[in-house]
Amino acid sequence: MTVQITLNERHQKILQATIKHYIATAEPVGSKTLIDEYNFSVSSATIRNVMGKLEKAGFLYQPYTSAGRIPSDSGYRVYVDQLINLDNTVKFPLNKFLDYNIKNGFSRYEILFQKITNLLANLSGCIALITLPQIPSNILHHLQLLRLANDQIMLVMVIDNYQTESVLLEYNALKILNDDDSIEIIDRELEILSNFLNHKLKGQSLTEISNLDWSELNDDFQIYADFIKSLLTKIKSSYRLSNTAPILIQGFSQLVQQPEFSCIEQVKIILNLLEKEQDQLLPLIFNISDFDNSWQKVKIRIGSENPLESMQSCSLISAYYYQGEYPVGSVGIIGPTRIAYEQAIALVESTADYLSEKL
Missing domain, CATH: 1.10.10.10 (Winged helix-like DNA-binding domain superfamily/Winged helix DNA-binding domain)
Incomplete structure (x- = not known):
């Protein structure tokens, strides 16, 4: 008692x-x-x-x-x-690394996020988790029609959560093109159509895109009408909305060096959580349905405060990062309840702030 x-x-x-x-x-x-x-x-x-x-x-x-x-x-x-007093000294090496890699450029956001996750694991000595950006409305950011060498056209789309999607189309789907057209004519038509579609579709949700009214296309683009309708239907049918945010995970080898995880059974429990129970782990770090403006900046679940039994020997520290005012992902650290809280909280908070700023 x-x-x-x-x-x-x-x-x-x-x-x-x-x-x-x-x-x-x-x-x-x-x-x-x-x-x-x-x-x-x-x-x-x-x-x-x-x-x-x-x-x-x-x-x-x-x-x-x-x-x-x-x-x-x-x-x-x-x-x-x-x-506790938060350890702000971690911000310098973290921001220095991130700025260096942003300036030197990664070709894919996934690679940058993987690097950030790895750095977070190394600095914390624990498991680091970062969800890739998720935009629930799946907004189209950019598209481009490209001519391929095998009589096909590729539509490349950039979604506003930094994912890319591509759709292959038959060359004869665009009926205004003829087999004897020069490469220059084909590329010009595709560029004109790409610019038109970007103007009309940028900022639209992919879930609603095939329902747009194209009955009043002006004369210059009336010849594209059938192609546009079939294209938009194919976009919607080819794109599958994800109900889960991909979780990048690094640092398992660091965690098992902690004395709390010297028991092989405890290691198996955590490994099973990370490999087979991500669907249960995800809502603990990124759950938009539970979000409101009162959500604390950094959320800390200690031991038995975790609803998952497999997590009750651990602490989970997490924070959302934002695009504008909307949370699009989460940064987290899993460690023993003996985790160095000052440093871990500062790492999570500063990483989330950095991603929010860059997005």
Whole structure:
């Protein structure tokens, strides 16, 4: 049975020191350790008395008789909510790396996000998770019709979540083109039509695109009418809306080096979560249906606060990143409940801020 107490300044300092030492060493903490390393100007007996009260309140516990104390999930919660100072020093190496790679350019956003995920895992020493940008309305950003050498036309679309989609069309679908037309004529017609379609369709949802009214095309583009209608129908039928955001995951090898995961069974549980239960993990880090403006900037789930049993030996720290005012993805870190919260929170927050700024 836990006892309710009001944490005074001494309680807070001893709880903070106990948790910081346990995070650093993974060893139960005794009063002598706190006296020797944290310069408390009180006796060892006083510290033992305070630690006993903190244990009765449910913030600390002894893993076995005569051992020192270690933090409980409730103790970590008090630590995170009241006692930490965020480590802003992580922003410099993170932003420096990201700026370098942005300036030098990746040809695909997926590659850049993979690099960011890897960096986050290396800096945190834990599992890093980043979902690729998701735009629920699947807005068309750009399209281009290209002539292929094998009498086909390729439509390339860039969706506003940075994914690309392509559709192959038969050359004779565009009836205004003739077999004896020169390459220059064909390319010019495709360019004209691409510009027209971009003008008309940019910013439209792919789910609604085939329902647009094309009955009042002006004379210059009336000859394209049948082609446009068949093209838009094919766009809609070929594009499959995803109900889940792809999760990029790095850092499993870092996590298993933590002493909490020295047991092979614990490793298997986490590995199964990452490989086979992503559909259950995703709503914990990116769930638009639960989003509102009151959503806290960084969300922290500690141990038993995680609804998944496989996560209850871990802490999950996550934050949304935005395009404009709309959340389009999430950055997260999974580590033991003994995770270095100051650094992990700062890493997640600064990564999410950086992605929001660049998007």
